[in-house]
Amino acid sequence: MEFFTLILTSLFTLVSPAGIALDILAEQNIRDRLFAAEKLEVRIDNTPSYQLLNGKVDRLRIAGRGLSLIPGLRLDILEIETDAIEVNPRELGRGSGNRPVRGLQKPLQAAVRVAVTEADINTALQSPELYNQMQTLALSLFDSPLIQQIATRYTLVDRQVTFLPNNRVRFQTKVQERGYDDSLTLTIETGINVIEGQQLQLISPSVWVNDRPAPRRLVTGLLDLTRRFNLQRLENQGLRSQVLQFNLTPAGAEIALFLAVNP
Structure with a gap:
């Protein structure tokens, strides 16, 4: 939601000098708030154009390549197209709880397409700050005592992802108990599917510990945890979303989704 807040505050704080197009000003305003942007349109x-001063836009389209909102997290492609937007510019900002964006006067609806490369993901996985954020996100999504225990007791070292053909992915890491030097090598290979645009599904997962097949209960536990990943859980936070397309190839991952942020 931080990125949507960034876009809206960049857009509705524009002051256009005569002769300068709003598109150009909005692009520069958004670019200035990003850590990096290789290409942005x-x-x-x-x-009429003065609607912007009243917090209204008929449609907004953004196309970016090589965007980094924060250090270490690069999006190879980001495309956004919104329906009509209506906000109160004086109240606009980051919300909390079930109001993730403050100042919206009507639902913000958008189609979003994101693509990342294998190198992008692995760079992000090596960032301690992003790892901590992903760990916090996992705890909030899964709400599992097992995950909380693992997060408290163990840490994942040398995290690496390999994208495979047929929507499959391999994740490998060393699992290290906090305060100790010994570690185990954990490898997970699985296909990934999204059911009805909401529910994450693992296809034929395999798990190895130190290159040996893991106990069946570990695979079963992984499947049980994955079933908790359902985008409907985000509706309690004011966000409705649906995956429209999801593809994994050796070149990278691509996802297209519909988002609606409630006022």
Whole structure:
């Protein structure tokens, strides 16, 4: 939600000098708030144009390549197209709880396409700050005593992802108990599917510990945890989402989804 807040605050705080297009100003405003942007294009559709001052936009389109909102997390492709937006510019900002974006006067609906490369993901996995954020996200999504115990007692070292054909992925890491030097090598290979645009599903998962097949109960536990990953859980936080397309190839991962942020 931070990125949507960034976009909206960049857009509705624009002051346009005569002769300068709002598209150009919005692009520069958004670019200035990003850590990095290799390519960025912004298109604002508004008739009449002064609607922007009243917090209204007919449609917003953004196309970016090589975008980094924070250090270590690069998006190879980010494309966003919104329906009409209506906000109160004086109240606009990051919300909390079930109001993730403050100042919305109507639901913010958008189609989003994101693509990342294998190198992008592995760079992100090596970042301690991003690892801590992902760990916190996993705890909030799964709400599992087992996951909480693992997070408290163990840490994952040398985390690495390999994208495989046929929507399959391999994740390998060393599991190290905090305060000790010994570690185990954990390897997980699985296909990934999304059921009805909401529910994550693992296809034929295999788990190895030190290159030996893991006990069946570990695989069963992994499947049970994955079933908890359902986008409907985000509706309690004011966000409705649905995956429209999901592809994994050796070149990278791509996802297209519909998002609706409640006012």
